[in-house]
Amino acid sequence: MKIKRNLNVDDLDFRKADGLIPVVVQDYKTLKVLTLAYANREAIEMTLKTGYAYFFRRSHGRVMMKGETSGNVQRVIDVLVDCDYDAVLYLVDPKGPACHLGEETCFHNRLIGLKREDEN
Amino acid sequence: MKIKRNLNVDDLDFRKADGLIPVVVQDYKTLKVLTLAYANREAIEMTLKTGYAYFFRRSHGRVMMKGETSGNVQRVIDVLVDCDYDAVLYLVDPKGPACHLGEETCFHNRLIGLKREDEN
Numbered sequence: 001m002k003i004k005r006n007l008n009v010d011d012l013d014f015r016k017a018d019g020l021i022p023v024v025v026q027d028y029k030t031l032k033v034l035t036l037a038y039a040n041r042e043a044i045e046m047t048l049k050t051g052y053a054y055f056f057r058r059s060h061g062r063v064m065m066k067g068e069t070s071g072n073v074q075r076v077i078d079v080l081v082d083c084d085y086d087a088v089l090y091l092v093d094p095k096g097p098a099c100h101l102g103e104e105t106c107f108h109n110r111l112i113g114l115k116r117e118d119e120n
Numbered sequence: 121m122k123i124k125r126n127l128n129v130d131d132l133d134f135r136k137a138d139g140l141i142p143v144v145v146q147d148y149k150t151l152k153v154l155t156l157a158y159a160n161r162e163a164i165e166m167t168l169k170t171g172y173a174y175f176f177r178r179s180h181g182r183v184m185m186k187g188e189t190s191g192n193v194q195r196v197i198d199v200l201v202d203c204d205y206d207a208v209l210y211l212v213d214p215k216g217p218a219c220h221l222g223e224e225t226c227f228h229n230r231l232i233g234l235k236r237e238d239e240n
Contacts, residue, residue, distance in 0.1 A: 002223075003229065003230045004221075004223070004228045004229055005228075005229045005230075006130060006229070006230050006232045007229050007230065007231050007232065008231070008232065008233065009231070009233075012231075014207075016178075017137065018221060020185040021130075022142045022156055023123070024144050024153055024156055024227075026153055029150035029170050031152070033144055033146055033153065033209055034150070036142055036202060037206035046198060046232070047234075048231065048235065049235060051234060051235035051237065051239075052236060053238065058136075075237065076234060078230065078234070079159055079230065079231040079234055080227040080228070080229060080230055080231070081227065081228050081229040081230065082155070082156060082226040082228075082229070082230055082238050083219050083220065083223070083228065083229070084226075084228045085219050085229070087156035087226075088231070089153055089156075089227045094190050099203050100203065101124075101203050103124070103203070104124075106202040106203045106204075106207075107144075107200040107201065107207075107209045108123060108124045108125075108200070108202075108203065109123065109124055109126070109127050109199055109200065109201040109202070109203070109205070110121060110123045110125070110126050110199065110201065111125065111128070111129070111132075111164070111168065111183065111199040111200070111201055111208070112126045112127065112128065112238045113128070113129075113168045114167075114168050114196060114198070114199055115168065115170060115171035116171065117170060117171065117195070
């Protein structure tokens with residue numbers, strides 16, 4: 001993994017979506033994408049400070065530690081930032097399923113109708 | 121990969137962010153997360169119809185095929201949907217770098233200051 005820049009929270013661009021940026025959560029061992037969540041500045045700061053994944057939960061209207069109620073916390077191994085500084089990737093070591101439905105990953109549904117390579 | 125539900129475009133929830141949903145783009149072979157992009161209904165439909173990744177580019181204000189100008193197109197192998205139906209994961213076979221800066225992935229910066237497990 002070649003890192004171009006080391007950034008601080010001040011470098012992140014929270015302006016585009018009402019103070020929230022999307023956070024891709026990926027299992028650092030299996031590399032499965034677990035969840036797409038959101039963070040505000042406070043959630044990012046709490047994540048860095050504690051080493052555990054915090055998000056801004058839109059449905060609750062506040063910052064919460066992942067697993068606060070379920071116990072399915074996510075230890076954060078690394079935090080990467082994209083080229084526009086407006087999206088973040090948490091590489092995590094999950095304790096238990098990421099999805100509130102008990103699935104390992106939230107991405108457990110498929111959109112059908114995708115053209116296959118062998119179709120004209 | 122256990123799939124719980126097969127969905128159609130009509131099942132997706134575009135209401136939460138002005139008709140756009142976040143799209144995580146992941147290399148289906150290396151499993152690297154390449155980009156966090158956005159799609160509206162038209163972008164999803166074009167992706168399914170053509171088998172190539174389309175996004176709604178906020179900076180351009182319109183739907184564009186990934187690689188339309190650069191040639192770095194992304195063949196889409198699978199489209200997964202999260203438990204809330206408001207985020208999508210494209211598993212892709214990328215032809216060339218995903219990032220406009222020429223990097224393989226857009227996530228090439230690191231947020232520093234993360235608490236390590238061995239710290240008190």
